[in-house]
Amino acid sequence: MHTQARLIAVTHPKGGVGKTTTTMVLSAELAERGHRVLVADCDAQASASAWANAAPEGKPFPAAVVNLSAYAGKVHREIQKHLDNYDFIIVDCPPGLDSLSPQSVILVADLVIVPLPPSPADLWAARGVKRLIERGADFNPALKAVILPNRVVRTSLSNAIMQELSEFGIPLMSSRLTNRTAYQEAVVSGVSVSALGRDAKAAADEVKALADEVLALLGDGK
Numbered sequence: 001m002h003t004q005a006r007l008i009a010v011t012h013p014k015g016g017v018g019k020t021t022t023t024m025v026l027s028a029e030l031a032e033r034g035h036r037v038l039v040a041d042c043d044a045q046a047s048a049s050a051w052a053n054a055a056p057e058g059k060p061f062p063a064a065v066v067n068l069s070a071y072a073g074k075v076h077r078e079i080q081k082h083l084d085n086y087d088f089i090i091v092d093c094p095p096g097l098d099s100l101s102p103q104s105v106i107l108v109a110d111l112v113i114v115p116l117p118p119s120p121a122d123l124w125a126a127r128g129v130k131r132l133i134e135r136g137a138d139f140n141p142a143l144k145a146v147i148l149p150n151r152v153v154r155t156s157l158s159n160a161i162m163q164e165l166s167e168f169g170i171p172l173m174s175s176r177l178t179n180r181t182a183y184q185e186a187v188v189s190g191v192s193v194s195a196l197g198r199d200a201k202a203a204a205d206e207v208k209a210l211a212d213e214v215l216a217l218l219g220d221g222k
């Protein structure tokens with residue numbers, strides 16, 4: 001049966017919260033499972049594209065990457081051109097509350113993932129994304145949105161914020177990415193976390209759990 005790609009937007013108005021990291025580790029994991037995956041890089045900084053280009057000779061980044069940052073508020077139309085050729089399209093959104101691409105991608109997305117480090121400043125900034133999602137849901141009632149705790153550390157402040165996050169109004173994923181250098185290494189070298197081998201096993205397990213949960217949320221058993 002012919003099916004169209006499921007569209008996942010990774011967005012948060014604040015810089016440096018882990019949007020590109022989430023996009024790259026998730027897309028690599030899904031691609032290594034045999035799915036056809038496209039990363040739509042909507043950030044003019046083009047980090048996703050740059051990091052995929054850093055892949056070793058002869059071992060390309062497992063997902064395809066296309067830079068769509070020039071399309072800004074028209075990016076949803078451009079993405080739709082790729083729907084027939086992929087199983088998943090994962091959109092790395094730029095930071096900034098006024099950016100047009102997150103607003104336009106949310107109109108056509110199946111799932112929005114909001115990476116969120118459990119710190120007070122990041123929690124504050126996430127209120128903007130909540131408004132963005134609520135507005136998007138008016139036009140796209142099937143839209144699902146979840147928070148992915150990122151760079152989680154085991155401190156009492158972090159635990160307290162995680163508790164607060166669970167009451168934020170956007171469901172919290174059960175998976176989380178803890179603070180690990182393996183994520184930095186994998187992403188800057190254009191490889192999947194599992195390609196880093198045994199030393200990165202704990203990170204690879206977190207990414208597998210993330211991919212399993214995303215597939216369950218999309219509910220198609222792909």
Ligand SMILES: Nc1ncnc2c1ncn2[C@@H]1O[C@H](COP(=O)(O)OP(=O)(O)OP(=O)(O)O)[C@@H](O)[C@H]1O
Nearest residue numbers: 015016017018019020021095151177178179180184
């Ligand atoms: N779980 C993690 N553990 C360790 N380092 C992380 C983790 N997540 C992200 N980082 C690091 O934090 C920095 C910012 O992450 P990333 O580039 O993914 O954020 P971003 O939200 O895409 O930023 P921008 O808004 O600038 O595009 C990077 O150096 C990245 O390697």
Ligand SMILES: [Mg+2]
Nearest residue numbers: 019020043047
């Ligand atoms: Mg980024």
